[in-house]
């Protein structure tokens with residue numbers, strides 16, 4: 001396909017110079033470019049296909065970047081990136097040093113707010129609107145939020161605040177009835193009711209008439225009158241929150257979008273425009289299965305077939321999903337909870353086989369944990385599957401609702417460590433650090449997928465809160481024991497006895513440590529538990545070796561190695577110590593294996609660190625050694 005129009009757009013100014021009649025053709029080109037480009041690089045596809053017309057209309061009507069456009073999550077922002085001067089960089093999408101998969105403030109002035117996690121857009125946009133008001137600047141601030149992202153408490157907190165502040169804020173609710181999988185919950189049903197209402201039908205049938213002939217002020221007056229008369233219009237929920245509600249309108253109808261946005265631009269105060277879009281729009285395989293095409297690897301344009309991931313070993317995620325089914329079959333008290341990540345967390349089979357024990361609570365990590373706490377308080381055995389990065393959202397719920405009450409909730413923390421293409425917003429870099437300070441929490445990290453099963457079982461049987469954290473991607477292809485067994489709490493295992501140097505390894509770094517141990521003839525320990533830490537083993541190892549190294553796929557700051565250092569200090573053990581882990585800066589997107597190597601966390605990096613430690617301390621007089 002040729003991109004005659006698209007190639008003229010290097011900035012939204014160029015877009016705004018186009019005649020309206022060209023915009024539909026531009027939308028076709030933009031969509032085709034998006035599909036072609038993502039078919040080569042992989043990335044988030046179906047959400048962006050649904051926002052093509054909306055993106056064009058927003059940049060056409062609003063004077064971006066002076067007017068602020070704030071995307072929620074940001075996985076739907078590829079059309080926005082293409083139209084804002086980054087088309088040529090699409091071959092680098094989500095690669096090391098390339099274009100980010102999410103809006104990023106340092107990438108473009110059009111990316112007004114950095115995202116990756118959901119449901120932040122209304123809060124951020126409200127902040128911007130209030131700041132503009134205070135500074136006496138007249139600007140439009142527009143938040144674009146999906147129906148999935150709207151299920152989060154944070155979105156409602158922002159609506160609640162915005163409605164009372166009377167700020168000039170436009171919220172565009174992009175409703176495609178999908179989160180990653182079909183959207184869930186009562187709010188989603190409410191939106192579906194709006195969609196099937198007479199209002200939508202009449203607006204659809206007479207979009208031009210309604211929106212072009214009626215000046216906005218009349219439309220507003222009509223709504224105010226309805227409101228006063230108590231006529232229950234479906235927009236009332238938003239109106240009760242202080243927003244003027246418009247819609248629903250067809251988010252692929254450029255004429256309707258442009259006319260409506262122009263009208264809304266002339267009105268002040270909090271406004272909400274409800275647009276209906278189709279996730280995957282314009283690419284048949286993605287329309288047929290928007291969930292599969294939510295995030296894709298490279299694929300064949302003609303067939304839609306995705307490239308197979310290399311390696312035959314099952315992923316940790318799959319092993320977790322299978323374990324969950326196995327336990328649920330044994331124990332009717334088990335409930336599995338996901339905050340809107342059924343596919344990513346390996347819970348599809350569980351949801352189908354055990355629907356009565358399965359809960360998708362929406363994008364609501366905080367609620368997921370407190371909901372689990374309530375279930376546990378009544379004797380159920382909840383398992384919450386959650387990504388490390390999204391657990392950050394629910395910290396107080398973990399401390400206040402689960403840990404203090406010692407409730408038996410098992411957290412299966414996936415995507416712990418580096419995740420690759422999603423970059424800094426999604427790295428699971430911090431969970432050891434933020435978890436290990438919580439009293440009584442049991443924290444485990446498996447060396448392989450077989451140990452994952454035993455750890456999950458151990459955590460499930462433990463009469464208190466427990467966490468098992470494991471990485472994104474494939475396991476090692478080891479055989480899985482048929483029998484599940486509970487591991488002794490707080491006990492590590494010595495995998496290899498060597499001389500001089502000992503490596504205490506945690507979770508995903510055990511294999512690299514073992515390989516380094518072979519090169520160095522070092523002792524290697526699979527520590528298994530970050531909490532309770534095997535302090536006796538740490539002391540014994542410290543006493544028998546001259547050099548100690550810890551290695552983990554977590555920030556060094558406050559991580560598992562820090563726990564070892566604290567233990568050594570408390571027990572009066574002094575020996576040269578190197579803590580290997582993630583650095584004190586945000587790790588951007590890239591190939592996770594390459595990044596681990598670059599950060600010195602693969603075999604060679606550990607060998608180098610051991611040699612450097614020895615070198616440094618052989619140069620220091622013994623009484624000054626650390």
Ligand SMILES: Cc1ncc(C[n+]2csc(CCOP(=O)(O)OP(=O)(O)O)c2C)c(N)n1
Pocket residue numbers: 047050073075076116117118145146147148149150174176178179180279339340341363365390393
């Ligand atoms: C806090 C948080 N939890 C989970 C996710 C994972 N996630 C990314 S997109 C998405 C679905 C978003 O649905 P919606 O807002 O409706 O956008 P759509 O993809 O339908 O356009 C989810 C659950 C996330 N990014 N942030």
Ligand SMILES: CC(=O)[C@@H](O)[C@H](O)COP(=O)(O)O
Pocket residue numbers: 044073075116117294295344415419422472
């Ligand atoms: C945008 C978002 O948050 C998710 O789509 C995320 O990218 C999924 O990551 P995984 O591919 O690791 O499941």
Ligand SMILES: [Mg+2]
Pocket residue numbers: 146147148149174175176177178179
């Ligand atoms: Mg959606």
